Amino acid sequence: MSVVQKIKEATAKGINHLYGVSLLPNEVLVNATKPEFEGDYTVVLFAFIKQLKKSPDTLGQELGDFLVSSFPDYFVSYNLIKGFLNLVITDGYWLEFVATNYHNDDFGQTPANGQRVMVEYSSPNTNKPLHLGHLRNNFLGRSIAEILRINGNEVIKTCIVNDRGIHICKSMIAWQLFGNGTTPESTHTKGDHFVGNFYVQFNDEYKKQIEALKAKGIPEEIAEKEAPIMKATQQMLLDWESGNPEIMHLWRTMNSWVYEGFDTTYKRIGSDFDKTYYESNTYLLGKDLVEKGLEKGVFYQKEDGSVWIDLTADGLDEKLVRRKDGTSVYITQDIGLAEQKQKEFNAGQSIYVVGDEQNYHFKVLKLICLKLGLPSADGIYHLSYGMVELPSGKMKSREGTVVDADDLVTEMVNIARQKTEELGKVKDFTEEELLQLYDIIGLGALKFFLLRVDPKKKMVFNPEESIDFHGFTGPFIQYTHARIKSILRKSLTQLPPLENLSPNSLLLPLEKTLSIHLEMFPSVLQDAAIEHDPSKVAIYVFNLAKTFNSFYTEHSISNAETDEKKILRLQLAQITAKVIKTGMGVLGIQVPERM
RNA sequence: GGACCGGUAGCUCAGCUGGAUAGAGCAGCUGCCUUCUAAGCAGCAGGUCAUUGGUUCGAAUCCAAUCCGGUUCACCA
Numbered sequence: 001m002s003v004v005q006k007i008k009e010a011t012a013k014g015i016n017h018l019y020g021v022s023l024l025p026n027e028v029l030v031n032a033t034k035p036e037f038e039g040d041y042t043v044v045l046f047a048f049i050k051q052l053k054k055s056p057d058t059l060g061q062e063l064g065d066f067l068v069s070s071f072p073d074y075f076v077s078y079n080l081i082k083g084f085l086n087l088v089i090t091d092g093y094w095l096e097f098v099a100t101n102y103h104n105d106d107f108g109q110t111p112a113n114g115q116r117v118m119v120e121y122s123s124p125n126t127n128k129p130l131h132l133g134h135l136r137n138n139f140l141g142r143s144i145a146e147i148l149r150i151n152g153n154e155v156i157k158t159c160i161v162n163d164r165g166i167h168i169c170k171s172m173i174a175w176q177l178f179g180n181g182t183t184p185e186s187t188h189t190k191g192d193h194f195v196g197n198f199y200v201q202f203n204d205e206y207k208k209q210i211e212a213l214k215a216k217g218i219p220e221e222i223a224e225k226e227a228p229i230m231k232a233t234q235q236m237l238l239d240w241e242s243g244n245p246e247i248m249h250l251w252r253t254m255n256s257w258v259y260e261g262f263d264t265t266y267k268r269i270g271s272d273f274d275k276t277y278y279e280s281n282t283y284l285l286g287k288d289l290v291e292k293g294l295e296k297g298v299f300y301q302k303e304d305g306s307v308w309i310d311l312t313a314d315g316l317d318e319k320l321v322r323r324k325d326g327t328s329v330y331i332t333q334d335i336g337l338a339e340q341k342q343k344e345f346n347a348g349q350s351i352y353v354v355g356d357e358q359n360y361h362f363k364v365l366k367l368i369c370l371k372l373g374l375p376s377a378d379g380i381y382h383l384s385y386g387m388v389e390l391p392s393g394k395m396k397s398r399e400g401t402v403v404d405a406d407d408l409v410t411e412m413v414n415i416a417r418q419k420t421e422e423l424g425k426v427k428d429f430t431e432e433e434l435l436q437l438y439d440i441i442g443l444g445a446l447k448f449f450l451l452r453v454d455p456k457k458k459m460v461f462n463p464e465e466s467i468d469f470h471g472f473t474g475p476f477i478q479y480t481h482a483r484i485k486s487i488l489r490k491s492l493t494q495l496p497p498l499e500n501l502s503p504n505s506l507l508l509p510l511e512k513t514l515s516i517h518l519e520m521f522p523s524v525l526q527d528a529a530i531e532h533d534p535s536k537v538a539i540y541v542f543n544l545a546k547t548f549n550s551f552y553t554e555h556s557i558s559n560a561e562t563d564e565k566k567i568l569r570l571q572l573a574q575i576t577a578k579v580i581k582t583g584m585g586v587l588g589i590q591v592p593e594r595m
Numbered sequence: 596g597g598a599c600c601g602g603u604a605g606c607u608c609a610g611c612u613g614g615a616u617a618g619a620g621c622a623g624c625u626g627c628c629u630u631c632u633a634a635g636c637a638g639c640a641g642g643u644c645a646u647u648g649g650u651u652c653g654a655a656u657c658c659a660a661u662c663c664g665g666u667u668c669a670c671c672a
């Protein structure tokens with residue numbers, strides 16, 4: 001149990017014991033004590049004074065006395081300032097914590113809880129390469145999966161590939177028209193970029209044709225529909241749906257190029273999936289559910305034959321679930337896929353990592369699933385994240401302001417190389433070790449940058465300034481880890497095995513501050529899981545690294561004042577390194593032994 | 596127009612189940628490498644928490660209104 005939890009329970013017990021009032025531990029507000037006051041944790045008393053009819057001073061004194069005398073293993077003393085009861089935790093508690101965890105490789109890992117969770121993320125289109133927005137999505141998805149896993153859940157990572165539809169046909173048409181039989185191989189181009197280029201060409205040509213028609217006096221709206229290349233694309237979609245062998249062949253070939261490219265990128269950024277769904281397999285799902293919904297009266301049919309659900313009572317609108325021609329719409333296949341996932345994996349929770357522009361869609365999806373009585377409905381959770389914008393505003397593919405994922409990763413790794421060479425600390429590394437280090441640092445900087453802010457909020461990526469390796473960044477934390485490892489390499493060889501410290505040693509302020517930070521790691525992980533928010537972990541690990549660096553500068557570890565101190569500090573350093581490694585690991589970021 | 600989200604230091608962001616004098620990083624300015632890695636540390640400076648009211652012992656945090664920005668409300672996906 002964490003100290004904070006202990007304080008809450010002890011306080012509830014104390015109030016019950018002293019005044020006969022029963023209180024839930026979680027009704028007690030416990031904060032870290034502000035640095036300018038004496039104490040480690042603070043109980044805020046204001047909430048109770050009215051109910052207990054006590055002055056803050058009396059209540060604080062009576063409660064403080066009770067806590068110190070009843071839980072001497074936890075509390076040495078207290079002081080009262082206005083309604084704040086500042087508690088000083090015993091050094092023994094922190095020493096015990098350090099002694100039991102410095103060799104615990106699983107510190108932070110919660111035992112399996114029997115829950116199964118699905119996390120769907122990435123959902124790329126197979127007509128263009130991944131960009132910065134996809135990176136945020138991938139890093140978030142991967143990270144939330146790891147956070148749930150470390151909290152004891154069994155996690156299944158899934159991906160839905162949007163591999164069919166009119167947008168896919170656009171790049172296919174363009175290849176037919178302009179490709180001249182070229183392939184990624186013949187042009188030495190990464191497959192997803194190769195296909196993406198044709199998607200761009202489609203749009204260029206389409207624009208030209210519209211202009212040409214407009215020049216003939218045809219209104220824009222009509223021109224958009226009548227442009228020959230668009231008509232050809234629509235015909236191709238029909239051919240695809242009817243299974244035309246030539247089109248199917250082209251479709252498979254071009255998609256395989258894209259997958260090859262995606263695989264390279266995914267491998268590089270560390271995304272992987274336990275199960276990949278393809279829209280070409282799932283787009284017909286959900287049709288039977290429309291029938292069931294009609295029978296149940298959840299849906300209704302209009303005169304033209306189209307099927308709808310009325311969500312106005314829930315504050316939403318009416319929503320179409322089947323067109324009048326009998327074909328299903330986007331949301332219908334999502335309902336079908338939700339059911340399919342349920343049948344296949346029976347997970348209690350199903351998380352969708354999807355941009356906030358689809359908030360409405362997921363609200364509707366969950367509501368419909370609930371009304372249909374799908375057993376999985378309650379577990380649907382939309383992990384909605386904000387768009388990544390540039391200083392100039394939103395990224396727009398039409399204006400060529402999209403930041404390509406592969407380019408960005410390459411650039412980050414190059415900068416990592418450049419900085420590393422400037423510092424010249426790892427000149428003895430082999431070429432292979434160097435390349436690995438550049439990857440770790442470059443990707444670490446990028447991932448940390450995208451994960452350190454609240455997922456819900458949109459964020460600005462400034463290519464000039466965002467690529468920083470100092471301060472609140474991944475490399476700063478990686479550097480802290482490398483420093484610790486350096487000490488441990490040197491000191492552990494010449495030291496007897498670490499032993500438990502006598503509990504009467506006194507902790508210096510920075511030793512204690514570090515202990516306090518380390519001790520809260522499990523509750524941070526828990527909080528991150530509950531909130532579905534990796535940034536909580538990022539912020540925590542940064543603060544931990546900062547705390548360690550202050551400690552490191554102030555106190556020598558290998559030349560500590562006494563052997564006891566040396567052992568204690570080595571233990572602290574060791575836990576810190578482990579927590580950094582685990583915490584960063586949960587963010588999908590590796591930490592180097594040296595840098 | 597309806598619904599939802601956001602507005603905190605020059606910039607990027609924490610803090611938001613109400614609690615002590617609102618915190619980081621970057622940028623700017625001062626110091627600190629003959630001692631465990633200076634990708635570091637210590638410090639200075641920087642704020643009408645969009646605005647106005649309300650709720651109360653106490654509001655960046657809750658409520659209302661207003662202003663500004665965004666997303667969404669397709670027989671698109």
